[in-house]
Amino acid sequence: MSHHLFLLSPTDTPLYMLTHLSTRSAGSSALPLSSNLPNWSTSAFAGTVAALSGASATGALVSGKTTPAVIGGGQDRHVVQMIANASLDAIEETVRINSGMYLRAADKFNEWTVSAFITPGNMKFVLLHDAKGDDSVKNFFLEVWELYVKTAMNPFYTAHTAIRSSVFDARVRGSAKKYL
Amino acid sequence: MAYNVPNSRMSVYSASSVSLNSPPPSSTNVSRFSLAGTPVTPVNTSTTALSTTANNKTRAAIYDRNLNKTRTAQVSLSAYAFLFSEIVQYTQKRVSGIGDLERRLNTIGYRVGTRVTELLAWRIESSSKVPKREIRLLPALVYIHTQVWKAVFGKPADAIEKSVEKDDEYMIIDNDPPITRHISIPRDMAQLSCSALTAGIVEAVLDGLGFPARVTAHSVPTDTFPQRTTILIKLDPSVIEREDALK
Numbered sequence: 001m002s003h004h005l006f007l008l009s010p011t012d013t014p015l016y017m018l019t020h021l022s023t024r025s026a027g028s029s030a031l032p033l034s035s036n037l038p039n040w041s042t043s044a045f046a047g048t049v050a051a052l053s054g055a056s057a058t059g060a061l062v063s064g065k066t067t068p069a070v071i072g073g074g075q076d077r078h079v080v081q082m083i084a085n086a087s088l089d090a091i092e093e094t095v096r097i098n099s100g101m102y103l104r105a106a107d108k109f110n111e112w113t114v115s116a117f118i119t120p121g122n123m124k125f126v127l128l129h130d131a132k133g134d135d136s137v138k139n140f141f142l143e144v145w146e147l148y149v150k151t152a153m154n155p156f157y158t159a160h161t162a163i164r165s166s167v168f169d170a171r172v173r174g175s176a177k178k179y180l
Numbered sequence: 181m182a183y184n185v186p187n188s189r190m191s192v193y194s195a196s197s198v199s200l201n202s203p204p205p206s207s208t209n210v211s212r213f214s215l216a217g218t219p220v221t222p223v224n225t226s227t228t229a230l231s232t233t234a235n236n237k238t239r240a241a242i243y244d245r246n247l248n249k250t251r252t253a254q255v256s257l258s259a260y261a262f263l264f265s266e267i268v269q270y271t272q273k274r275v276s277g278i279g280d281l282e283r284r285l286n287t288i289g290y291r292v293g294t295r296v297t298e299l300l301a302w303r304i305e306s307s308s309k310v311p312k313r314e315i316r317l318l319p320a321l322v323y324i325h326t327q328v329w330k331a332v333f334g335k336p337a338d339a340i341e342k343s344v345e346k347d348d349e350y351m352i353i354d355n356d357p358p359i360t361r362h363i364s365i366p367r368d369m370a371q372l373s374c375s376a377l378t379a380g381i382v383e384a385v386l387d388g389l390g391f392p393a394r395v396t397a398h399s400v401p402t403d404t405f406p407q408r409t410t411i412l413i414k415l416d417p418s419v420i421e422r423e424d425a426l427k
Contacts, residue, residue, distance in 0.1 A: 010388075095390070096422065101311040120301035120313050121294055121388040142306060149302045150242050152295055159294045167243050 003180045004128040005172070006084050007148065009160035010121070016163040019080075020176040084126050087114040091124060101145075102138050117141035123148065129180070140179035147171050247302060254334075261362045268363070268374055278369055282376040282397070289380020292332075296381060297388040300331050313389065317415075317423050320389050325352055328385055332378075333358050348415040352382065355405040365399075373397040375409045382411055392416040 007016040087107035094103055095118055107114040115137050117125040125141055125148075151157055151168055267288065268281075275281045304327070305311035314320040326336045333354075343349035360374050375397035383395040394414045402408050 096315065097426070099312045099315045101305065101313055118313065119298060119388075121298045122390060123298075142311075145302065146247065146306065147243065149247060149298045150245070152298050153247075154242055159291070171243055 002130070003176065004080050004084065005144070005176070006081075006124075006126040007144075007163065008088070008124040008126060010123065011160065012085075012088060012124075013160065014162075015123075015160065016168070016172075018169075018172055018176065020173070020180055022180050080128060083109045083112055084114065084128055087116070087126065088124070090114075091116045091118075091126070102141055104137070115141075117145065119145060119148070121152075136179040140175055143175040143179070144172055147175075247299065249303065257358060257361075260359070264359050264374075264377070265362070267377075278372045281372065285374065285376035286380040286383070286395075289377035289382075290384045291380075292377070293381035293384025294388065296328060296332060297385045300327060315390070316426065317391060317419065320386065320391060321350060321352070321413075324382055324385055328381070329354075332381060348417070348420050350413045350415070352411040352413070354378075354409050354411070356407050357409050360399075360407060360409065373399045373409060375399070375411065378409075379411050382413065386413070391419045393419065 003020040003022060005016075005018040005020065006014055009015055086109065090107040091103060091114075094106055101118050101120075103116040103118065105113050106116045111130055112128050113130065115127045115129065117127075117138075119125075125144055127137060127141070129137065147168055148163075151163055151165060152159065157163075268285070271281055271284045271288075275284060301311075301313070314323050321340055324337075325340050329335065329337045335358075337352050338355045339351075339353040341351045341353065343351065354375075357375055357378065359377065363374050365372055365374075379395040379397040383393060386393045386395070393416055396412050396414075398410050398412060400408050400410050
């Protein structure tokens with residue numbers, strides 16, 4: 001199972017991202033996603049089209065080629081980013097009518113589920129995951145929020161700029177391990 | 181549709197206050213998901229190059245500290261007044277006129293406000309099962325009037341009023357704002373209201389909640405309250421449209 005976390009500023013600039021591979025795999029060693037996502041050996045653009053046209057169709061095509069490395073961490077990274085970006089429209093629509101900070105399964109793309117968390121400062125935390133969204137995702141978001149607030153309270157941190165603190169990174173990884 | 185967040189104003193102080201280790205990323209032409217200034221390496225293998233041992237010690241502290249307010253975490257009014265007086269003096273040396281001075285105080289307040297809005301909401305909402313944000317205008321204004329004022333000044337504001345003539349103007353009124361209690365404005369600067377800082381805080385909170393507005397401070401002295409101050413909120417047209425749509 002892989003999870004992708006993005007922290008986006010109110011102007012949709014990415015401030016931090018994280019790819020987390022969970023050891024708590026629901027199925028087996030064969031990742032359900034890796035078989036569905038295409039390989040990018042030829043051209044990135046062709047791969048994007050393939051991913052958009054439906055992941056299951058491409059599964060047969062790529063199965064004979066070299067094994068894909070880390071999902072979302074390697075060359076197919078831009079597809080993951082694009083899915084998260086595409087969900088922003090759906091998120092921004094719900095944000096106006098839904099007063100909850102945690103938006104469970106705000107968007108879906110093939111077998112990906114996108115959950116989001118909107119802070120009062122209009123920061124958007126977006127998580128791509130393939131498991132069912134439940135309390136663990138919410139608890140994960142709450143911990144990331146606490147870490148973000150602590151980062152923002154630092155007078156040497158300028159609001160809405162990339163978060164480069166290694167401690168922040170380590171803490172987020174820690175909560176990802178704990179909850180996801 | 182993204183809200184019109186005044187990104188340009190945030191970049192005003194990025195040159196001076198960005199962390200010592202990194203150059204400020206140019207926020208204007210950054211496309212989504214391309215982190216400016218960071219090499220594009222797989223996230224799960226990259227380590228940021230900031231970790232000297234000395235840094236780690238100080239950095240760890242802010243992530244270990246508790247965000248909740250304790251009884252001893254209050255600041256005395258004298259310290260607050262002293263700091264604010266220094267801020268005003270410092271700013272006044274670097275501006276050309278009253279308008280400029282107010283604008284700068286407003287910008288400083290905006291920085292305070294972005295932190296207040298996150299921290300306050302975290303204190304109130306993080307323990308609740310379903311954390312909420314304000315999405316309607318009036319509850320948001322009441323929230324500023326009571327919660328934000330209490331957190332920043334230790335007491336709620338005195339009134340909220342809606343402009344009779346204009347639909348998009350609201351006023352938050354404080355009869356005796358603590359930050360200007362020890363300020364007497366010289367006669368030749370009668371236009372100045374140092375509550376511009378408060379206006380900046382209000383503007384940041386409204387911006388964060390998705391109600392972009394232009395907020396200014398005006399002193400309207402009365403006989404009983406010579407320090408009476410009005411925080412005038414002029415809402416962006418998009419806010420009115422959205423409110424009408426939600427009705």
